[in-house]
Amino acid sequence: xxxRPQKPSLKAQVxxxxxxxxxxxxxxxxxxxxxxxxxxxxxxxxxxxxxxxVAVNGKAARLGDRVDDHDRLAVDGRxxxxxxxxxxxxxxxxxxxxxxxxxxxxxxxxTVFGRLPNLKSGRWISIGRLDFNTSGLxxxxxxxxLANGLMHPSSNIEREYMVRVMGDVQEDMLRRMxxxxxxxxxxxxxxxxxxxxxxxxxxWYYVVLMEGRNRxxxxxxxxxxxxxxxxxxxxxxDVFIPSKVKxxxxxxxxxxxxxxxxxxxxxxxxxxxxxxxxxxxxxxxQFGKRLxxxxxxxxxxx
Numbered sequence: 001x002x003x004r005p006q007k008p009s010l011k012a013q014v015x016x017x018x019x020x021x022x023x024x025x026x027x028x029x030x031x032x033x034x035x036x037x038x039x040x041x042x043x044x045x046x047x048x049x050x051x052x053x054v055a056v057n058g059k060a061a062r063l064g065d066r067v068d069d070h071d072r073l074a075v076d077g078r079x080x081x082x083x084x085x086x087x088x089x090x091x092x093x094x095x096x097x098x099x100x101x102x103x104x105x106x107x108x109x110x111t112v113f114g115r116l117p118n119l120k121s122g123r124w125i126s127i128g129r130l131d132f133n134t135s136g137l138x139x140x141x142x143x144x145x146l147a148n149g150l151m152h153p154s155s156n157i158e159r160e161y162m163v164r165v166m167g168d169v170q171e172d173m174l175r176r177m178x179x180x181x182x183x184x185x186x187x188x189x190x191x192x193x194x195x196x197x198x199x200x201x202x203x204w205y206y207v208v209l210m211e212g213r214n215r216x217x218x219x220x221x222x223x224x225x226x227x228x229x230x231x232x233x234x235x236x237x238d239v240f241i242p243s244k245v246k247x248x249x250x251x252x253x254x255x256x257x258x259x260x261x262x263x264x265x266x267x268x269x270x271x272x273x274x275x276x277x278x279x280x281x282x283x284x285x286q287f288g289k290r291l292x293x294x295x296x297x298x299x300x301x302x
Contacts, residue, residue, distance in 0.1 A: 027066035027067050027068040027071070028066060028067065028068075029064070029065070029066055030045070030049065030054060030056060030061050030065045030066070030067050030073065031045040031046050031049065031063075033067055033073070034054070034073065034075070034080065034144070035144025035145060035147070035148055036144055036145050037080060037081065037122075037144070038088075038121075038122035038123065038125075038142045038143060038144055039075065039080065039122070039123060039144065040123060040125055040144060041125050041126075041144055041147040041148050041151065042144065042148045043148075043151070044125070045144075046063060048075065049061050049062065049063050049065075050063065053075055053076050054073065054074070054075055055073070055074045055075075055077075056071055056072070056073055057071055057072050058072070058074075061073075086270065086271060087270055087271045087272065087273035088141060088142050088143035088146065088258075088270040088271070088272065088273060089141065089142045089252070089272070089273045089275070090139065090140070090141045090142075090143075090146075090252075090253040090257075090258045090261065090272075091116070091117075091124075091139070091140050091141075091250050091251065091252055091253060092137060092138075092139055092140075092239065092241065092242075092245065092250065092251050092253055093112060093115070093116065093137075093138045093139075093140060093249075093250040094135070094136065094137065094138075094241060094245045094246060094247050094248065094249050094250070095112055095130050095134070095135055095136060095137075095138045095247070096135050096247035096248050097132070097133050097134065097135050098110060098132065098133070099111060099112050099132070100112070100132055101126055101129040101130060101138070109132070112126065112138060113126075115248055115249075115250065116140060116250060117250070117275070117276075117279045117282065119142065122142040123142070124140040124141070124142065125140060125141055125142065125143075125144055125147040126138065126139075126140055126147075127139040127140065127141060127146075127147050127150050127151060127236075127261075128150070128151055128159075128212045128236075129212070130233060131214070131215055131218075133231070134231045134232070134233065135231070135232045135233075135247060136161070136162075136231075136232040136233030136234055136241060137233045137234060137235065137236055137239070137240075137241040138233070139236055139239065139253075139261075140250075141261075142273075143270060145265075145267060146261060146262060146265055146267060146270075149264075149265030149266065149267055150237075150261060150264065150265050151212070153211065155264065155265065156210050156211075157210070157236065157237045157264055158191065158208050158209075158210060158235065158236075158237060159208065159209045159210075159211075159212060159233060159235070159236055160206060160207070160208050160233070160234050160235035160236075161206070161207050161208075161209070161217050161231060161232065161233050161234065162196065162204060162205075162206055162230075162231075162232045162233075162234050163204070163205050163206075163207055163217060163221070163228055163230065163231050163232075164198070164202055164203070164204050164228070164229045164230035164231075165202070165203055165204075165205060165221055165226050165227070165228060165229070166201055166202050166226065166227045166228075166229045167201060167225065167226035167227060168201070169203060169205075169224075169226060173224040173226070174193050176224065177189060177190050177193065177220050177221075177223075177224065178190055178192075178193060181220060181223045181224075183216075183219050183220070183223065184219075185213060185214075188213065188216055188219070188220055189220075190207045190208060190209060190220065191208040191209065191210050192206075192207065192208040193205055193206070193207050193208075194206040194207075202229065206234075207220075217231055218231065237260060237261065237264050238257065238260045238264075239253070239257045239260065239261070244287060246286075249286045249287070250283075251283060252274075252275050252279075252283070255272055258272055
C-alpha cells in the first residue's frame with residue numbers, strides 16, 4: 001500500500017512573522033479615567049459624553065474613546081486634573097420623601113445634593129438612587145471607582161427596606177415574591193421578608209433585595225394587588241442607618257463602614273479624608289450635641 005503524501009500542517013505553512021495580531025489598544029476609556037479622578041460615576045460620565053460635555057484635546061469625546069497621560073481632558077470647558085485622588089470621603093445621608101437623586105431637576109424639585117457639604121475639589125457621587133417618594137439611607141462618595149464597583153450588577157449587595165403595605169397580605173403572596181415574579185423588565189424576587197407588625201389593613205415588613213432596579217420594591221408588592229404606602233431603606237450591605245440621623249441630615253461614615261464598602265467592591269481602600277472643622281460644626285448643630293469627629297455607627301432597625 002503506497003504511502004499517502006502528508007499535507008503540511010498549518011503551523012508549517014504560517015511563518016512567525018506572518019501572524020496577524022490585533023493592534024494593541026492604548027490608554028483607558030475616558031469615563032474610567034474621569035471616574036478615578038473623582039468627577040462622577042462611570043455611568044454618569046457616559047451621559048456627559050453623550051451630551052457633549054466632555055472634550056479630549058479640544059474635540060468632543062465619544063463613547064469608546066481612550067486616553068492616556070498625554071491627552072488633555074475637559075468637562076464643560078474646564079480642564080480636568082487627571083491625577084487620581086489618594087484620599088476619599090464617604091457620607092451617609094437620610095433622604096426624606098420629596099427629593100430627587102439627580103443634581104438638578106427640570107421641574108424645580110429639591111435634590112439630595114442640595115444638603116450635602118460643599119467640596120473644594122472633586123464632587124459627591126451617589127451610590128445608587130432612591131425614588132422620589134422613598135426615604136432612608138443614601139450613600140455618597142468622592143471615589144468614582146468605589147461608586148462604580150458598588151453599583152455594578154455583579155456586586156450582589158443586600159439592600160434592606162422597611163415597607164408599610166396596605167391590603168390583605170396572604171402567605172402565598174409572600175411565597176411568590178420570594179420565589180420570583182415576572183415584572184416588565186424581567187424576573188424579580190425578595191431575598192428575605194420579615195413581618196414587622198401592624199394593625200388593620202396596614203402592616204410593616206422588612207424586605208431584602210440584591211439589586212437596585214427602578215421601583216422594584218413597590219412593583220413586587222403591586223404585582224400581588226397590594227399598595228406600598230411607605231418605603232424606607234434602612235441598610236446597604238453592612239451599613240445601617242443610625243437612629244440619630246434624621247431626615248435631611250448627613251453624617252461622615254466611620255473607617256470600619258468605609259472599609260466594608262471597599263471590601264464589597266473588591267477594591268483596595270483609600271485613605272479617608274476627614275471632614276473640615278466647619279463641617280463638623282454643622283454636624284454638631286444638626287444633632288444638637290457635640291460629636292467630636294462624628295461617625296456613622298451601626299444601629300438596629302428603627
